[in-house]
Every structure is written in C-alpha cells, then in structure tokens.
Amino acid sequence: xxxxxxxxxxxxxxxxxxxxxxxxxxxxxxxxxxxxxxxxxxxxxxxxxxxxxxxxxxxxxxxxxxxxxxxxxxxxxxxxxxxxxxxxxxxxxxxxxxxxxxxxxxxxxxxxxxxxxxxxxxxxxxxxxxxxxxxxxxxxxxxxxxxxxxxxxxxxxxxxxxxxxxxxxxxxxxxxxxxxxxxxxxxxxxxxxxxxxxxxxxxxxxxxxxxxxxxxxxxxxxxxxxxxxxxxxxxxxxxxxxxxxxxxxxxxxxxxxxxxxxxxxxxxxxxxxxxxxxxxxxxxxxxxxxxxxxxxxxxxxxxxxxxxxxxxxxxxxxxxxxxxxxxxxxxxxxxxxxxxxxxxxxxxxxxxxxxxxxxxxxxxxxxxxxxxxxxxxxxxxxxxxxxxxxxxxxxxxxxxxxxxxxxxxxxxxxxxxxxxxxxxxxxxxxxxxxxxxxxxxxxxxxxxx
Ligand code: ATP
Numbered sequence: 001x002x003x004x005x006x007x008x009x010x011x012x013x014x015x016x017x018x019x020x021x022x023x024x025x026x027x028x029x030x031x032x033x034x035x036x037x038x039x040x041x042x043x044x045x046x047x048x049x050x051x052x053x054x055x056x057x058x059x060x061x062x063x064x065x066x067x068x069x070x071x072x073x074x075x076x077x078x079x080x081x082x083x084x085x086x087x088x089x090x091x092x093x094x095x096x097x098x099x100x101x102x103x104x105x106x107x108x109x110x111x112x113x114x115x116x117x118x119x120x121x122x123x124x125x126x127x128x129x130x131x132x133x134x135x136x137x138x139x140x141x142x143x144x145x146x147x148x149x150x151x152x153x154x155x156x157x158x159x160x161x162x163x164x165x166x167x168x169x170x171x172x173x174x175x176x177x178x179x180x181x182x183x184x185x186x187x188x189x190x191x192x193x194x195x196x197x198x199x200x201x202x203x204x205x206x207x208x209x210x211x212x213x214x215x216x217x218x219x220x221x222x223x224x225x226x227x228x229x230x231x232x233x234x235x236x237x238x239x240x241x242x243x244x245x246x247x248x249x250x251x252x253x254x255x256x257x258x259x260x261x262x263x264x265x266x267x268x269x270x271x272x273x274x275x276x277x278x279x280x281x282x283x284x285x286x287x288x289x290x291x292x293x294x295x296x297x298x299x300x301x302x303x304x305x306x307x308x309x310x311x312x313x314x315x316x317x318x319x320x321x322x323x324x325x326x327x328x329x330x331x332x333x334x335x336x337x338x339x340x341x342x343x344x345x346x347x348x349x350x351x352x353x354x355x356x357x358x359x360x361x362x363x364x365x366x367x368x369x370x371x372x373x374x375x376x377x378x379x380x381x382x383x384x385x386x387x388x389x390x391x392x393x394x395x396x397x398x399x400x401x402x403x404x405x406x407x408x409x410x411x412x413x414x415x416x417x418x419x420x421x422x423x424x425x426x427x428x429x430x431x432x433x434x435x436x437x438x439x440x441x442x443x444x445x446x447x448x449x
Contacts, residue, residue, distance in 0.1 A: 011271040015333055016200050018344065022402055024048065024329070024354075025201060037197030037204045039322075044403055047354030047384060049208070049325050052239075053187050055351060056210045056319070059235055060185040067183040067212065068176045072164025074189055075145070075155050080163050083294035084287065085259075086140060090159060093134035094195050100125035105195050106134035139192045141205075157191035162316060164188070165213045166287045170299060173215075180301050180312050181224065183214035187321065199272055201322045208321035215312035217303070218285065221261070224315045225282045229264055232280060232317050236266065240349035241331050245269045249276065259286035268327045277323035285311040328352060332404060338429065346404030347427055350447050355405040356383035357443060360396050362412040364389055372411040375421065375436050379409070382440045383447065401426060407443065 019025040023042035027034040041049055061069045081087050093106035095115040102124045106115055110123035116133030141157040158164065165184045172184050187210045197203045216224045229248070237243050251263040261284050265276035288311045292299040300309045332346040350356065357379055361372035369389060376387045386405065388396045397408055408424040415421050415436065422431045423442065434442050 011330070011333070012200060015329055018333070018346075018402065019045065019200075019329070037194065038206050039201050039204060044354040045325070048328065048348070048352060048404075049321055051352045051354070052324055052328065053208075053210060053321055055239065056235075056321075057185070057187065060183075060210075060212050064183075066178065066181065067185050067214075068172050068178060070165060070168055070172060070184050070186045071188065072161070072168060072186060074158050074191075076158060076164065076167070078155055079294055080167060080291075081140065081156050083290040084163050084166075085290070086156075086159060087138070090140055091136040091138050092195050094137040095134050096132045097122040097125060097127065097130050098132065099127040099130040103195055104131075108196065137193075137195060139194065141191045141193050158189075159192050160190050160318070161186045161188045161209045161211045162213060162287070162318065165211065166291055166314075167295075169213075169215065169288065170297075173301070179304065181214065181216040181220065183212050185210075185212040187211075199270070201326050202270070202272075202275070204322060207323075209318060210321050210324075211316065211318045213283075214315045214317075215301075216315060218310055218313050221282055221284070221313040221315060225262060225280065228315050228317050229280045232278060232319075233266060236278075236327075239328070239352060240347075241268070241327060245331060247274065249274070257281070257283075259284055268331075270326075270330065277327055278317065278319035281316045281318065283314040283316055285313050287314060288312060343398055343401050345401040345426060348404040348406070350406040353404045353406050354384065355386045355400070355403055356447060357407040357409055358386040358388055358396070358400045358405050359409045360387075360393060360411065361389050362393060362410055366413065367416045368411050368413075371416055371436075375409065375411060375439065379439060379443070383443055397424065407446070409439065 022044055024045035026040045026042055028038035028040050029035045057069070061067050095104045095106045095111070100122060102122065104111060104123070108123065111120065111131065112123070113120035115131040118129040120131045121128050122130055140159050143155055143157060144153050145155045146153045165186055169184065172178070187208065189206060190209050191206050194203055194205055197205055214224060214228060233246065236246060245268055247267050249265040249267050256263055261282040263279060263281045266278040267274045267276050288299045292311065299311060301312050302309050328348065329346065332348045334347055335342060335344050359372055359376040359379060361368035373387070376385060379385045388399065390396070393410065400408055406426045408426070410422045410424065412422065419436050420433045421436050421439065423434050424431045
C-alpha cells in the first residue's frame with residue numbers, strides 16, 4: 001500500500017527528514033514500500049514518546065489522589081461498541097473518484113461542488129462528474145476471535161481507549177475505595193481505519209491515546225469541565241510548548257457529538273493549519289447509561305453522604321500521544337546561525353528530551369577516553385546518555401543539537417588534571433565547569449520538574 005501522507009509544507013518536510021535521519025520515526029515496513037499511514041518509533045522517538053507518556057501519567061495518576069490508573073485490553077466484548085454507538089455511528093462519509101481512484105472524506109474542503117453530481121470536481125485529477133455520492137464508512141477495524149470466521153466471533157480493534165475505562169468503572173471504584181468525584185486514566189493503542197490519513201504522525205491508522213475520564217456528580221460537571229480544560233492547557237505550557245501556538249476551539253452545535261454538552265479542542269498551529277491534538281469533553285451520563293442499558297448491570301453510584309443514587313457525569317480529557325509528540329517536535333525545531341554556521345536544534349524541554357546528556361572526550365588520547373568512559377558509565381546510571389568520540393567536537397555538538405540533547409559533557413586536558421568537566425547548555429551555548437563527581441547532582445537539579 002503506498003503511503004498517503006500529504007506533507008507539502010517545507011517545515012513538515014524538514015521535520016520528517018530529520019525524524020528519519022536521526023531515528024525518531026520510520027515508516028512501517030519501509031523495505032516493503034511502507035504501509036499506509038502507520039509509523040514506527042526509532043531509538044530517539046521511542047524515548048521521546050515514553051517521556052511524554054510518563055509526564056502525563058505522573059501528573060494525572062501519581063500527583064493526584066483522586067485518579068487511578070488502568071490498562072484495559074485492546075479487544076473487548078463486541079457489545080461494548082454497540083452500546084457506545086460506534087457500530088452504528090462511528091462513520092465518515094466517503095467519496096471515490098471513478099477516474100483516478102482516489103478516496104476522500106465528503107467534507108474534504110478541496111472538493112468543488114457536491115459529490116455525486118455531474119458538476120463536482122475531483123481535487124486530485126480535476127475530472128468532472130467522476131466523484132461518487134457519499135457512502136458511510138465505518139472506521140473500526142474488524143477481526144475474528146477464534147478459528148472460525150463467523151459473525152459470532154467478530155471483534156473490533158478499539159477505536160478509543162475510553163470505553164475500557166467505562167466498563168471498568170465499577171471495578172475501579174470498588175477496589176480503590178474512591179468516591180465520586182474521581183477519575184480513571186489510561187494510555188494505550190487505538191485503531192481507526194481513517195479514510196484520509198496523513199501529515200506524518202498527525203492522522204494515522206494505529207496510534208496511542210492518553211485518556212482520563214473524570215466521574216462527577218451531575219450538576220458539578222460544568223465546574224469540573226472548566227477545571228480540566230485549564231489544567232490540560234497548563235500542562236502543555238509547562239512542558240515548554242509555546243503558548244502563542246496553542247489555542248482552545250469550542251465545538252459549535254454542528255461539531256458537538258450528540259451526547260456531549262460541551263467540548264473544547266486544544267489546537268496547535270501546525271504547518272498545515274490550526275488542528276486539534278487534545279479534546280476536553282463533557283460527555284454527560286451518556287456512556288455509563290448506555291452500558292447500564294446494554295449490559296443489564298447497574299452502574300449507579302450511591303453517594304454515602306446523601307444516600308442519593310445517580311449515574312455520574314463524565315468529563316473526559318483525550319489526547320493523542322503521537323499527535324502530542326508531533327507538536328513537541330515541531331515546536332522544538334529551530335534553525336539558527338552560530339558563528340557563521342547553520343545549526344538545527346530541537347529545543348525539547350529537558351524532561352522530554354530522549355537523551356539528557358552526551359559525553360565527549362575532547363581528543364582520543366592523554367587519558368581522556370578512559371576518564372570519559374568512567375564518567376559516562378556513572379552518568380547513565382542516572383539519566384539516558386550517549387557517548388560520542390567521533391569527529392571534531394563541533395560536529396559532535398551539532399549531532400546532539402539535532403537530537404535535542406540538553407547537556408554536552410566534555411572531558412578535556414584539565415579534566416584529567418583536576419577532575420572537572422565542561423557542561424555545555426544546548427540553548428544558551430554557555431559552558432560551565434563542574435566537578436565530575438558532582439555531575440549526577442548537577443544534572444538532577446537541571447532535569448527536575
Ligand atoms: P479528528 O477530528 O482529528 O479525527 P477526533 O475528534 O476524532 O479527531 P478524538 O476521537 O476526540 O479525535 O480523539 C482524541 C485524540 O486522539 C485526538 O485529539 C488526537 O490527538 C488523537 N487521535 C484521534 N484520531 C487519531 C488518528 N487517526 N491518528 C493520530 N491521533 C489520533
């Protein structure tokens with residue numbers, strides 16, 4: 001299957017090429033020509049995404065008493081997706097061009113005219129009257145459980161992680177002894193057979209979500225909704241994403257899911273325009289009510305303080321780990337001139353950077369490599385670090401700038417004499433002399449946060 005990316009912008013081209021060159025992201029099954037809009041994370045990419053997920057988990061689960069973690073299976077009972085509305089309604093209107101065989105979402109802004117009518121024009125080949133009328137296409141991947149491919153064994157690859165949380169709401173509530181209001185957080189894979197995936201890892205067919213469902217008493221939902229909206233925005237700015245590149249977009253009546261009371265997207269200004277990468281949704285009691293109805297199991301909450309029974313409302317924060325990684329990479333990317341030379345630098349927040357430090361012997365003699373190795377062995381007990389003794393020191397710095405490594409530790413002649421090393425700051429380019437036996441503390445202080 002050919003890749004279907006629509007990378008047209010220069011900034012995206014540069015990032016995609018850097019991502020491949022430096023081992024952040026590769027196309028899936030590349031040696032076979034790639035698989036449409038499925039991507040693999042290389043050595044640096046897996047660290048970056050893991051750091052994003054860890055920061056999310058820490059702020060959601062570890063730093064809050066009222067949120068519990070969960071890891072539900074990807075495969076779930078097929079009735080889950082009937083109750084959630086995905087079997088009937090998780091569809092996009094699809095349009096085909098009979099001439100060039102390209103596929104579009106019917107709402108693709110590039111289409112001129114009404115698909116199905118003789119005057120409609122294909123945005124790719126320009127033919128008139130060759131676009132089919134829209135057909136509904138379900139985005140869920142299907143597979144079969146057990147050896148016989150019959151209808152009874154049909155299961156879906158989950159298109160979102162949220163449902164795994166709803167169906168476990170009682171299990172978590174009872175086993176954790178939480179009380180409403182409380183939340184459940186989960187990170188995991190989701191799959192959508194997108195009609196028009198693309199823009200690198202922005203819209204893919206397999207991706208990871210970081211979702212948190214917060215269960216509240218009806219009537220307190222507006223307050224919690226506001227709370228979570230601001231909390232999530234703050235989380236992003238604390239991770240160094242430039243606030244002028246972030247904005248809220250409130251869903252209009254047309255955009256709002258039929259069950260939702262209110263919804264805001266957090267958008268980033270991508271090179272291809274302002275687009276969502278996280279959503280905060282007031283989902284009312286729709287999901288739990290539907291699961292109660294379809295499963296026949298009572299999902300009410302008995303408020304111990306008032307003896308009231310109610311089905312909690314849900315405020316959801318739903319982010320894509322891959323889209324967030326794209327935001328972080330685009331936001332960090334910068335090109336600048338240093339001493340007449342161009343340097344490409346990824347200005348990652350140090351806690352997100354795949355490598356925290358790189359260790360360089362200035363030259364490969366005079367005891368420097370031996371000392372550098374010892375220092376490297378010590379540093380990497382504390383943080384993810386890299387050893388590089390190839391090429392001039394300037395080139396080694398440039399390589400780490402491109403990887404987004406915040407600290408470069410150089411072992412020089414003085415190091416051998418007095419046990420100090422220089423630490424170069426990726427952003428300010430300032431160098432400090434630090435005693436080698438204080439390096440672990442020094443880095444820990446810098447990386448705290
Ligand atoms: P879109 O309108 O872009 O398809 P959505 O509104 O369907 O997104 P949600 O269902 O709210 O998205 O999913 C929450 C988050 O999951 C999104 O903000 C995004 O970060 C991520 N996400 C959804 N679909 C994809 C995808 N195909 N590829 C990568 N990430 C995705």
